[in-house]
Amino acid sequence: MKDSNFIIELSHISKSFGDKQVLDDVSLYVKKGEFVTILGPSGCGKTTLLRILAGFGTADEGEIKIGGADITEVPPHERPVNTVFQRYALFPHLNVYDNIAFGLKLKKVKQDEIDVRVRKALKMVGMTDYEWRDVNSLSGGQQQRVAIARAIINRPQVLLLDEPLAALDLKMRKDMQMELKDMHRTLGITFVYVTHDQEEALTLSDTIVVMSEGRVQQIGTPTDIYNEPVNSFVADFIGESNILNGVMVRDKVVKFMGREVDCVDKGFGENMPVDVVIRPEDVYIMPPTDSGMFEGVVQSCIFKGVHYEMTVLTPDGYEIMIQDYNAFEVGQSVSMIIKPSDIHVMKKERVCNCFEGKMIDSTHVEMLGASFVCSEQPNVEGGETVEVEVDFDKVELMDNKEDGITVGDVRFILYKGDHYHLTVRTEDGENIYVDTHDVWDDRDIVGVRIMPEDIKIKRING
C-alpha cells in the first residue's frame, strides 16, 4: 500500500507568483527515513516546494500529506516538520539554550526534561557547554549547528533543510556534510534537503530529485542520476559531461563523432537520433595507437589537483573533455577509448522545433508572438491553425534584438562537442531551440529570425 510506505506525499503541486509559474505539476513521494535532496539551479522552484512543505506558502493546486494525514490546509505551527533555515534565523534576543528550548517550551515540556534534551541536542551537534552563549557571538558554522539542534530537538517526523550549508566556507561545508549524514543515520528522521550544489547532493542523499523550471526532471539514487541521466539538462547539471549528438544505428550500436561504436543501450529503434553522454573520467587517453576508437589533438591541459583536465579536438571538429591522472602535452596527438558501458545513450527530448501557428494569409504565419514570412502555402487558408516545424540549425540569433522578427532571452546553454544547443525563451514564454556555433551567454537578449524557406507548415487536420 502506498499510504503506509510514504511519509511525504506531494501530489500534483502547482504554484504561480503572478504570471510566473514556479511549480508545474510536481509530485514527490518520500519513504520514511530517507535522505532526499531537491537539487536544481537557482529559480527552479526548489525552495518554493520546501516552503510549501513547511507551510510558509500555499500551493495553488495539489495535495500534501505527511504520515498519511492531509496537511494541505494546516498552518505551519501545527505541522509535524521542522526547518533549518539558510540564514539560520536564530532568535537574536535569546541565548543558545533558549533558542534550542524554544519548541519544547511551547509544548510545555517539563523543565528538567528540557534540560536533558537540550544538552543531548548540543552534544549531537558538537556544541557542548555553549548553552549560555549569546547567539550573536557565534561563528556561522556554530550558528548553523545551533539551528540544527533547535530543529531536531523537537523530534519532527520530517526535517527540512533549506541550503543549510550555503553560507559556510568549503572546508566547514565538507565537515558539516559528514556530520549531517551521521545525524541522519542516528536520528532516523526523514531529511528533505534543498541545494544547488550537485556534489553535496551526490554525497548526502539516498534519493535526488533534479528540478528545473518548476518541473521534476529526474528522481533517482545518486548513482542512477550520475550514470543514467534521463535528459541533457540532468547530464549537464550533475557533474561534468560530454554531450554529443548521435544516432542509434540498431540495438547496442550507436554512431557518434563519425564512428559506429558498441554500447549497452537498446530499445531505441533503428536510426533514431539520440544524445550521447560521456563522463570526462570515462575516456581513456593514450599515445596514438591502432586500437584507439577516436584520434585527436590535445588543445589544453589543466592541473586540477587529483587529475588533469584536458580537451581533445578530433579531426571532425568535436571537442571532448577528458579527466585523467596522466598529463598529455598540448599539441600532442592522442588516441581515445571509451568502454561500451560508459557510453550513456539518452532519447532526444526533441528533434526539431514545433510551434503552433495561425496562418494570416498564404505567405504569412503568426507564431511566437510575431508574424513570420513563409513560403507560399496554396492549400492552407488564412485564419487556420497550423503546426510549424523549424530545424534547430535554421534559427538565426542576432545581437541586435531589433534585427529579429521576435525577441527572446537565452535560458539554457548546452555544449555538444562541436556546437551549442541553446534554449531561447520568447516574451510569451515559448521555447525556441537553436543549434549554433556562435557563443552566447546565459540571459543574453537576442533577436530571432527564421528564413521563409525554413518554415515548414503542416495542416493539423489533413
Add this chain to the structure above:
Amino acid sequence: MKWLAKIFTKRSNWSLPYLIFLLLFVVLPLVLIFIYAFQDNDGNFTLDNFSKFISNPEAANTFVYSIGVAIITTLLCILLGYPAAYILSNRDLCRSRVMVVLFILPMWINILVRTLATVALFDFIRVPLGEGALIFGMVYNFLPFMIYPIYNTMQKMDHSYIEAAQDLGASPMKVFTKVVAPLSMPGVMSGIMMVFMPTISTFAIAELLTMNNIKLFGTTIQENINNGMWNYGAALSLIMLVIIFATNLFSDEDEDRASNEGGII
C-alpha cells in the same frame, strides 16, 4: 588663496561651521544655565535656588504633576502606537505606503498650529478644556514620534524569525509574545525617549488646551524667566535636564541594539 584650498580639502574641516554653531547655541547656553543656577541676583555663588525649589511646594508639585502627565502620555502613546506600527509594518495587513504617510503626516505640521486647531475644534464641539484636553493634545502631538521608531524596527525585522517561530510550533499569539514583541523593544525604547522627554518640558500645549489653568513644569520655568527671575528659572531648567539625562542613562543599555535594529535614536 592656497591656505583656503587647504582648509577645504581636509574633510574634518567641513564640520567647522557646525562646530561654531554648536559652541554658540548649545554649549554656551548650557554653561550659562549651569552658572546662573548657582548664582543669586547679584552674581554671588549660592544654593538658594535649589533649596527654594525643594521648600516651595508649588514648584515641586508642578514638577511631580508634569512627570505624571508625561508618563500617562507615554503609556497612551504606546497603547495606541504599538498596534498601529504593527499593522503598518505587516505586509499582509497593510500593502500601501500611503497608510504610513498618513500616520506620520501630523509630524509635518507645526505643533502650535495643530494645538490651536484642536482648541478651536474643542470650542466648536463644546468640549471643556482642561486635564482631559491636555492629555488628548499631548497624545495627539506626540503619537507619530512613538509610531515611527516602532514601525521602523518592526519593518526591518527579518521575516525568517517569525517563520522560525511558527515552524517550532508557535501559534500566531505565541509568535507575537515570544518573538515580535521582544524584538521590537528597541523601537519602543526609542519611542519612549522621543515622547517622554519633550512632554516634560512642553508648555505651549498646556497653556492653550487648559486656558492656562493647569501648569506644567515647562510653564513654571517660562513664567519665572518671563518675570525676570533668571537664576531660579535656570535652576529649574537644570533640574529638568538632570531628570531627562537620567532617563537617557536608564535606556542606554538598549541603545546599541536600537541603532543596530532600526530604532531612530
